Amino acid sequence: GENVEQHPSTLSVQEGDSAVIKCTYSDSASNYFPWYKQELGKRPQLIIDIRSNVGEKKDQRIAVTLNKTAKHFSLHITETQPEDSAVYFCAASKEGAQKLVFGQGTRLTINP
């Protein structure tokens, strides 16, 4: 089955700097890759997603890149702000299967 690896497990950056979180997946049939942000005790919130027919997608300060050949995708947050502090999860799924396989999560801390 699918296996998703996420790095780093923790990341600390200065406010205003950029943060990058990387994930790799094992199943070449996976074609949908969402990123979720989870604050302590809350539900995961979808922040951006990308499908395999696209190499990059951007939404304001957040961008995701996908390299199908290498089977990895990354989340980029620019101009980080304290409210970006949270745990971020990447995930992967196959068309039609819908069920998501999650990475281990990255605890992002933005230092003022």
Added chain:
Amino acid sequence: GAVVSQHPSWVICKSGTSVKIECRSLDFQATTMFWYRQFPKQSLMLMATSNEGSKATYEQGVEKDKFLINHASLTLSTLTVTSAHPEDSSFYICSVPLGSQETQYFGPGTRLLVL
């Protein structure tokens, strides 16, 4: 606003009792819902896929007789943790795909503490 609700938000129970958790999709119908479990500082692990009108599909290692799933309508799935034990204490979250798309929305979660 939220598209998925979950009830209760938290529950404390004695060891050996059963606990039922409800997941509802709001404003749309869902033939499929997913149940995840999340232990402290860990990732979300898929437990089972709830299928409206048919049996749930369980992930490897998840006991179907312990975690009973019922998807009786297009807007409601329930997860019953039977004979709960302290090791079942966790954060249980459901998710619902929006239509035929892969995009999934999560419920607010249910925090279960078994004493």
